[in-house]
Every structure is written in C-alpha cells, then in structure tokens.
Amino acid sequence: MKDLFLEGTIETLYMVSLSTIFSLLMGFPLGLLLVLTEKGGIWPKPQFNKVLDGVINVLRSIPFIILMILVFPLSNLIVQKSIGTTATIVPLSIAAAPFVARIMETSIREIDRGVIEMSQSLGSSVGEIIKYILIPEALPSIVSGITLVIINIIGYSAMAGALGGGGLGDIAIRFGLYKSGEKHNMYIALIIIILLVQSVQFIGNRIMFKIDKK
Amino acid sequence: MIKIENLNKVFETGGIKFEAIKDVNLNINDKDIYGIIGLSGAGKSTLIRCLNRLEEPTSGSISIEGVDILSLGKEELRLFRKKIGMIFQDFNLLKQKTVYDNVALPLYLEKMETKKIKEKVDLLLDYVGLKDKKNSYPSELSGGQKQRVAIARAIANDPKVLLSDEATSSLDPQTTVSILELLKRIQGELGITIIMITHQMEVVKQICNKVAIMDGGVVIEENTVENVFNNPKTTLAKSFIGSVNTLAEEEIINPNDFKGKLIRLGYLGESSNNPIVSQMIKNFQIEVNILSGSIDKLQSTSVGHLILELIGEESEIEKSMDFLKQKNVTVEVIE
Structure with missing residues (x-):
C-alpha cells in the first residue's frame, strides 16, 4: 500500500516537473512576444500580435479534459503512447503554456514604462532590453507566476488520472470511484496532493521574497 | 551645438x-x-x-x-x-539591481570588460558621492541618492x-x-x-x-x-520670475494707492555697484520712496529689482527715468 502512494507521488512529480519545464519553454517566449509586438511596444508587429493573442485565448478556453483527448494523436506522435504518465506530459504542457504566456505578459507589463524608455535612451537593442531590463525586473513576479503554474499543473495532472494519466489523481479516482471499501486511500492521495500544493506555494513565496528587492 | x-x-x-x-x-x-x-x-x-x-x-x-x-x-x-545621456523625474532605476549594476548598465551594453567596468563604476560612484551605497538597492535610497545614481549612469558613456x-x-x-x-x-x-x-x-x-x-x-x-x-518680456516669464523672488509683492502694490509714479527697476550685477538711485535723487527734483527690492543670485551674475515711487514734476520724473536707462538699468512703469 505504501508503495502505491510512493509510486503515485513520484509519477505526479515526474509529470508536473516535466510539464512545467515544457510549458515554460513554450509559454515564456510567447508571453514575451505578446508584450514586445503590441502596438506601441518595443518591437511593434500589431497584426502578428492580434493573431497570437487570439490563439492564446482559444487555447486557454479549451477545458483540459477535452484538450487531453484532442492531443491524443500528438502524444502518440511524440512519445509513441496516447495514455500513461509520460503521454500526459504532452497535454499538460500544452494546456499550461498559454497560461505561462499570460503570466509572463502580466509580469512584464508591471515594469514601469519609464525604465524601458531609459534603456532605449541608452541605446539598447530589443535583445538587450529583454536581457537587461524585462527579465531581471519582472523576475520576482515571474517566480510567483511560476508557482501558480505548477499548482495549476498539479490540479490538471490529477484530472489526467481520469484518463489513465497515472499519479496521485489516478489513485484518488480509482479508489474513490470504484472501490467502495477502500475510500480512505482516496483521502490519503488527496492529502498528499494538498501537501504538494502547499509546499510549492511555500517554496515559491520564499524564493520570491528572497529575490524581490523592490 | x-x-x-x-x-x-x-x-x-x-x-x-x-x-x-x-x-x-x-x-x-x-x-x-x-x-x-x-x-x-x-x-x-x-x-x-x-x-x-x-x-x-x-x-x-x-x-x-x-x-x-x-x-x-x-x-x-x-x-x-x-x-546622449538622459535623466528623468522618476529616476527610472532598475529596482531589482544594485546601485553598482544600475550605473554599470550602459557599460554592460558596451560589452566592456568586467575589470574596466568595475574601475569606471567605482570612479563614477565616487564622483556622485555614493561610494558606500554600491551594494544597496534603489528601495534603500532617498530620492536625491536615486537621482545621483541615475546621473552616474547617464554620464557613464561619456556623453x-x-x-x-x-x-x-x-x-x-x-x-x-x-x-x-x-x-x-x-x-x-x-x-x-x-x-x-x-x-x-x-x-x-x-x-x-x-x-x-x-x-x-x-x-x-x-x-x-x-x-x-x-x-x-512676457507675462509668463514675469510670473516665473515672480515665483522665485519677492516680485510677487508687485501684485500687492496697487499704483492707485500711491500719488507718485511707480516704476520697476531691473539691473545686473555691475550696475548694482554704483549708487545710481542716490545720484538720481541728487540730480533731479524728485522724491523717492522704496517700496520693494530684491536681488537674485544667478549662475554668472546677480540681478536686482527695485520698485520705487517717484514723486515730483512729470518732466523731472521723465528725466530721471532717462538717467536710469543711461545707466543700463531697465525701467518699467507700473500702471
């Protein structure tokens, strides 16, 4: 029994950590592009911006459980499987990426317009503005955003359990729904998920307070 | 230019x-x-x-x-x-970076060697009097200190x-x-x-x-x-000047309250060394009443202002005003 939860926790951590990394890799540049290319932005491309904004909104509107089914073929293509823990990383990353993009966008928008003008007055290129101004200045806010992303992915990953995604969600659903005599197992899985979320929030807050010099 | x-x-x-x-x-x-x-x-x-x-x-x-x-x-x-360096009302410092990194920003952009950056930033911080704040963050500085950091940054590229x-x-x-x-x-x-x-x-x-x-x-x-x-020459210029000296009193002085003619004198540093007003009183048949006066220290010289009431014959007043003009004093009648 102990092994069951250990295995479930490891599966969840595996799914969540890899999905977080992939969603950041996809969402981070998208979020940057959203801010850079807007009208009056540092690298204005208004047409492109509108399309990007639309695509991100559409992706964010799709309920996760449906997205998961929709990307079965893609999961199949990438990991040669459409269900299972590894396969679930594909829809999890895709679901979280637009969320990451929005978080990135909001964090960068918090930066004072004057600071960006200052860097332009120093003759910075777009790349230099990203490197020296946007990312360092938005970092605490980005970290707190990443905390939200991880917690969201933990939630999604539990949902993925319903479609054979493995992990703690899978255990909770299996025992909670199908094995009436062993409901306590569902509660144990639930408690572990709650603890995971709490620790992520705690660590995220600690890092943010440590790096924020504002 | x-x-x-x-x-x-x-x-x-x-x-x-x-x-x-x-x-x-x-x-x-x-x-x-x-x-x-x-x-x-x-x-x-x-x-x-x-x-x-x-x-x-x-x-x-x-x-x-x-x-x-x-x-x-x-x-x-x-x-x-x-x-071209630039400084701003809101300083526009990087809030997440130390004073050192803020000043070094233009040099990072120049891809200068770290050692040279260090030398230059130390020099600049010394110049603006913030050597001891090198590792502080902007949130720990006063407004004046923040502007000093911004100034050091603005001149880092030798603009x-x-x-x-x-x-x-x-x-x-x-x-x-x-x-x-x-x-x-x-x-x-x-x-x-x-x-x-x-x-x-x-x-x-x-x-x-x-x-x-x-x-x-x-x-x-x-x-x-x-x-x-x-x-x-313009009203706006006058009101700006009024905001820094006692000229505002001019508004309180109402010419109708005086029987004589009110004039406002303006003179530059050199003219103020001569006892012009007393010469004027000696040379012409007029009485003088000083209503207000001020001296403004400017960057290169000083500018004085006097508001006088001149009492006497119209022709004598005209002559004394001409006398003042000859002495490089600007004269303006307050009406």
Missing part, C-alpha cells in the same frame, strides 16, 4: 489632433546649461524627448554636433543615443549632451540644490552640454546660462538668464 529648426510634433488620438510643439527654433551652444521652462502641458517634455527621438517629431529638423538626427536609421539612432527631464521635480528644495550643484560640476568638469526641462524658475536661476520659456507648444521667450531676469 544643437540646432532645432521649425520643429513640430502633432499627437493624434482618435482623429483628434493635438499640436504639442509648434514651430520651435532653438540654438544651444556647446557647454550651455540650457533651461527650458514652462507650465505642465507646455510641450517642454515632448521637445526634449524629440532630441533623442524617444518621441518622433512630425516635421522640422534637429542637428546635434552636426548630425541630422532625424535622418538616422534605426540602428544609427541606437548608436547615436549612446552619446556630449545630457538631457534632464524634470530631474529635480520630485525632490525637496535642499536635495534639489545638491543635485543642481552636481550637474553644474559635471558640466564644468566634463565640459558637456546640459538641457534642462523644468517648471521651477529656481532651477533655471541656479544653474542655467540660457533659458527658453514655452507655452502652448511655442517658445515665447528665449534669452540669457540674466536678460530674462533683468527684463522679462
């Missing part, structure tokens, strides 16, 4: 046009500390932002050190901006021109004085040209040698600071 010719800037929002700058012509000489003063909305900030094209002018021309900056391409402009956009407007009077002293020292020691946007005549009075007064996007008066203080 900075030459601004027929400069216009029109903002257009939702089909409504707003002329922020109208046909501005200015010549700013090397090593000037050139003040541009105006009330808020006068277009002065837009004007200074046109100089490094943070704002794109609608028409006209700007040449800085012989370079026609409006013809520069994107990349040329980016490189040219490195030669020829420094643009100051209301740099002292959010500082208290004492701090303002110390920041102005720093700017003056920089201008003197590094031989750079400073253009100061401000709404405080106090600032112009303290460090500028020339001043342009803007109203509604137009430069309505432009001259050396002495001449403007001595003999302001």
Whole structure:
C-alpha cells in the first residue's frame, strides 16, 4: 500500500516537473512576444500580435479534459503512447503554456514604462532590453507566476488520472470511484496532493521574497 | 551645438489632433546649461524627448554636433543615443539591481570588460558621492541618492549632451540644490552640454546660462538668464520670475494707492555697484520712496529689482527715468 502512494507521488512529480519545464519553454517566449509586438511596444508587429493573442485565448478556453483527448494523436506522435504518465506530459504542457504566456505578459507589463524608455535612451537593442531590463525586473513576479503554474499543473495532472494519466489523481479516482471499501486511500492521495500544493506555494513565496528587492 | 529648426510634433488620438510643439527654433551652444521652462502641458517634455527621438517629431529638423538626427536609421539612432545621456523625474532605476549594476548598465551594453567596468563604476560612484551605497538597492535610497545614481549612469558613456527631464521635480528644495550643484560640476568638469526641462524658475536661476520659456507648444521667450531676469518680456516669464523672488509683492502694490509714479527697476550685477538711485535723487527734483527690492543670485551674475515711487514734476520724473536707462538699468512703469 505504501508503495502505491510512493509510486503515485513520484509519477505526479515526474509529470508536473516535466510539464512545467515544457510549458515554460513554450509559454515564456510567447508571453514575451505578446508584450514586445503590441502596438506601441518595443518591437511593434500589431497584426502578428492580434493573431497570437487570439490563439492564446482559444487555447486557454479549451477545458483540459477535452484538450487531453484532442492531443491524443500528438502524444502518440511524440512519445509513441496516447495514455500513461509520460503521454500526459504532452497535454499538460500544452494546456499550461498559454497560461505561462499570460503570466509572463502580466509580469512584464508591471515594469514601469519609464525604465524601458531609459534603456532605449541608452541605446539598447530589443535583445538587450529583454536581457537587461524585462527579465531581471519582472523576475520576482515571474517566480510567483511560476508557482501558480505548477499548482495549476498539479490540479490538471490529477484530472489526467481520469484518463489513465497515472499519479496521485489516478489513485484518488480509482479508489474513490470504484472501490467502495477502500475510500480512505482516496483521502490519503488527496492529502498528499494538498501537501504538494502547499509546499510549492511555500517554496515559491520564499524564493520570491528572497529575490524581490523592490 | 544643437540646432532645432521649425520643429513640430502633432499627437493624434482618435482623429483628434493635438499640436504639442509648434514651430520651435532653438540654438544651444556647446557647454550651455540650457533651461527650458514652462507650465505642465507646455510641450517642454515632448521637445526634449524629440532630441533623442524617444518621441518622433512630425516635421522640422534637429542637428546635434552636426548630425541630422532625424535622418538616422534605426540602428544609427541606437548608436547615436549612446552619446546622449538622459535623466528623468522618476529616476527610472532598475529596482531589482544594485546601485553598482544600475550605473554599470550602459557599460554592460558596451560589452566592456568586467575589470574596466568595475574601475569606471567605482570612479563614477565616487564622483556622485555614493561610494558606500554600491551594494544597496534603489528601495534603500532617498530620492536625491536615486537621482545621483541615475546621473552616474547617464554620464557613464561619456556623453556630449545630457538631457534632464524634470530631474529635480520630485525632490525637496535642499536635495534639489545638491543635485543642481552636481550637474553644474559635471558640466564644468566634463565640459558637456546640459538641457534642462523644468517648471521651477529656481532651477533655471541656479544653474542655467540660457533659458527658453514655452507655452502652448511655442517658445515665447528665449534669452540669457540674466536678460530674462533683468527684463522679462512676457507675462509668463514675469510670473516665473515672480515665483522665485519677492516680485510677487508687485501684485500687492496697487499704483492707485500711491500719488507718485511707480516704476520697476531691473539691473545686473555691475550696475548694482554704483549708487545710481542716490545720484538720481541728487540730480533731479524728485522724491523717492522704496517700496520693494530684491536681488537674485544667478549662475554668472546677480540681478536686482527695485520698485520705487517717484514723486515730483512729470518732466523731472521723465528725466530721471532717462538717467536710469543711461545707466543700463531697465525701467518699467507700473500702471
């Protein structure tokens, strides 16, 4: 029994950590592009911006459980499987990426317009503005955003359990729904998920307070 | 040398046009500390932002050190901006970076070697008097200290021109004085040209040698600071001067309350060494009553103002006023 939860926790951590990394890799540049290319932005491309904004909104509107089914073929293509823990990383990353993009966008928008003008007055290129101004200045806010992303992915990953995604969600659903005599197992899985979320929030807050010099 | 010719800037929002700058012509000489003063909305900030094209002018021309900056391409402009430092009202420091990193920013952008950056930043911090704040973050500094960091950063690239956009407007009077002293020292020691946007005549009075007064996007008066203080031509100039000295009393003095003629005298440093008023009293058959007086210390000289009541025959009063004019005193009748 102990092994069951250990295995479930490891599966969840595996799914969540890899999905977080992939969603950041996809969402981070998208979020940057959203801010850079807007009208009056540092690298204005208004047409492109509108399309990007639309695509991100559409992706964010799709309920996760449906997205998961929709990307079965893609999961199949990438990991040669459409269900299972590894396969679930594909829809999890895709679901979280637009969320990451929005978080990135909001964090960068918090930066004072004057600071960006200052860097332009120093003759910075777009790349230099990203490197020296946007990312360092938005970092605490980005970290707190990443905390939200991880917690969201933990939630999604539990949902993925319903479609054979493995992990703690899978255990909770299996025992909670199908094995009436062993409901306590569902509660144990639930408690572990709650603890995971709490620790992520705690660590995220600690890092943010440590790096924020504002 | 900075030459601004027929400069216009029109903002257009939702089909409504707003002329922020109208046909501005200015010549700013090397090593000037050139003040541009105006009330808020006068277009002065837009004007200074046109100089490094943070704002794109609608028409006209700007040449800085012989370079026609409006013809520069994107990349040329980016490189040219490195030669023009700029400081702002809100300091615009990187909040997540130390004082050191803030000052080093332009040098990082130049891809200078770390060792050289360190030497230069230490020198700059020493220059602005913040050596001990090297590892502090902006949130730990006072407003004046923040502006010093911003100034160190603005001169890190050894610019020829420094643009100051209301740099002292959010500082208290004492701090303002110390920041102005720093700017003056920089201008003197590094031989750079400073253009100061401000709404405080106090600032112009303290460090500028020339001043342009803007109203509604137009430069309505432009001259050396002495001449403007001595003999302001426009009402706005007078009211700006009034804001820094006791001239405000002039408003309280109502000519109808006096039987004699009220005149306002303005004189520059040299004239104040001669006992002109007493000579006037001796030479002409008039009585003089002093109503108000003040002396303003300017960057290079001092300007005095006197409000006198002249009592006597009209012809004698005319003669005494001519006498004053001969002595290089500006005379204005208050009516």
